[in-house]
Amino acid sequence: MSKILNILITGASSGIGLSLAREYLKQGHKVFALARSAEKLAALHAEYPEQVIKLVADVSQLDQVNRVKNQIVEQTAYIDLLILNAGTCEYIDANHFSSSVFSRVDSVNWRGNHHCLEIFLPLLMAAKDYSRTPHLVGVSSLAAILPLPRSESYGASKVAFEYLLKSLQVDLYSQGLRMTIVRPGFVDTPLTQANDFDMPFITSSEKAAEIIVKGITAHKHLVQFPAPLVYAMKLIALLPFALQKRVLQKVVRA
Numbered sequence: 165m166s167k168i169l170n171i172l173i174t175g176a177s178s179g180i181g182l183s184l185a186r187e188y189l190k191q192g193h194k195v196f197a198l199a200r201s202a203e204k205l206a207a208l209h210a211e212y213p214e215q216v217i218k219l220v221a222d223v224s225q226l227d228q229v230n231r232v233k234n235q236i237v238e239q240t241a242y243i244d245l246l247i248l249n250a251g252t253c254e255y256i257d258a259n260h261f262s263s264s265v266f267s268r269v270d271s272v273n274w275r276g277n278h279h280c281l282e283i284f285l286p287l288l289m290a291a292k293d294y295s296r297t298p299h300l301v302g303v304s305s306l307a308a309i310l311p312l313p314r315s316e317s318y319g320a321s322k323v324a325f326e327y328l329l330k331s332l333q334v335d336l337y338s339q340g341l342r343m344t345i346v347r348p349g350f351v352d353t354p355l356t357q358a359n360d361f362d363m364p365f366i367t368s369s370e371k372a373a374e375i376i377v378k379g380i381t382a383h384k385h386l387v388q389f390p391a392p393l394v395y396a397m398k399l400i401a402l403l404p405f406a407l408q409k410r411v412l413q414k415v416v417r418a
């Protein structure tokens with residue numbers, strides 16, 4: 165390993181975020197692990213006491229995100245890699261449309277990311293002052309490719325997040341910001357363990373983290389997997405919407 169990176173991962177207490185944290189910890193980097201579950205973060209810290217800094221915060225609460233910033237600046241003046249991964253998923257019953265589902269999903273997947281960007285982006289961009297390249301990673305979903313059944317809230321939050329990230333990249337590219345958008349397919353995590361439908365080509369969170377870290381290290385703009393699902397979805401996306409809707413209503417349905 166050439167140099168030790170300061171890596172901040174949101175949603176590092178379980179699933180993909182935890183596996184990403186472990187992958188980077190194995191490589192010897194310093195990980196600022198953010199989540200609400202103090203106990204789960206403490207368990208990770210106990211495994212890697214020299215490398216893990218626990219940031220207990222709810223991303224939907226700007227004051228909580230702002231508070232943990234102090235813990236970061238006590239340790240470092242900059243972050244090399246900011247991975248916005250914290251997320252939640254709730255499906256919609258289109259016949260009983262509920263705005264409260266949108267509020268809950270948006271509070272993490274949308275506003276949570278705004279809060280993290282407001283507080284952490286300056287620390288990320290500060291990396292340039294130390295001759296390092298700031299790298300922002302957003303964990304989206306393959307759901308961003310197509311309008312999937314019952315995904316009105318979840319899918320829209322991911323599409324909006326991707327737009328935000330790309331727009332930010334346009335603004336800050338000339339200032340040296342590097343960006344990767346990650347679109348996982350189904351990954352076996354507590355989030356998907358609640359799903360009551362078939363999940364084709366489901367991947368373990370360890371394998372997902374391996375693919376994501378490889379993509380980030382290669383400075384890819386887009387990391388999407390698994391390949392068979394990506395190709396199938398891209399093929400459907402080429403169809404006119406009149407045909408898409410007929411195909412899609414038959415898939416990923418309870």
Ligand SMILES: NC(=O)c1ccc[n+]([C@@H]2O[C@H](COP(=O)([O-])OP(=O)(O)OC[C@H]3O[C@@H](n4cnc5c(N)ncnc54)[C@H](OP(=O)(O)O)[C@@H]3O)[C@@H](O)[C@H]2O)c1
Nearest residue numbers: 175177178179180199200201222223250251350351353355
């Ligand atoms: N699993 C999949 O199949 C899949 C597919 C595509 C995309 N993704 C995306 O991958 C990301 C990670 O999902 P996952 O499957 O790994 O889910 P997960 O195991 O449920 O992990 C979600 C992480 O987000 C954190 N989190 C949730 N709400 C939070 C909040 N308000 N404040 C701070 N942290 C919060 C959780 O920690 P606490 O509960 O401790 O706060 C946890 O660490 C999400 O953005 C998800 O949309 C997942």
